[in-house]
Amino acid sequence: MRSLILTKLPPGIALCRATCGADVQALGHTLAPGEAEEGRPDGSIKIIALIDHPRALLHLPSFEDASPRLVALAFDGVGLARALQAPHLRDAHGALVSPLEQARNLVLFAARSCGLMAFDGEEQGLDPAALQRYCDEAKALGFDGKIAADED
Secondary structure, eight states: OOOOOOSSOOSEEEETTOOSHHHHHHHHHHHHHHHHHTTOOTTOSEEEEEEOSHHHHHTGGGGTTSOTTEEEEEEOHHHHHHHHTOSOSBOTTSOBOHHHHHHHHHHHHHHHHTTOEEEEOOOOSOOHHHHHHHHHHHHHHTOSEEOOOOOO
């Protein structure tokens, strides 16, 4: 894990490249001294684990009870597509390609079985109407929200 240097601690943090619950625990141990220094209660900074690597899919059960800080699992289709060396996230009809659709479903099932929120992955380069369709689709499937990323 890389060093974490913050001048002021946020209320929550997204953990990229989380491959198992131990990664969440390690981040929690990294955050605890800063919380104490700021006079905040231990565990006050919440974590969303981004599922962006195939290894994480194989270890989804390890996120259950990994840390009280963990509030959500998030499907990161862009990261998974990159890891799989998949040339496209979606097919010509706008549907996620098969391996990513399966991964998305697994993240949703895992989040729900762990009692966590579930967030769907970001969409890139879409017009507002297409983005709204994908947001509506995620909601209909049972996701609590979608990840938004600033491309800058």
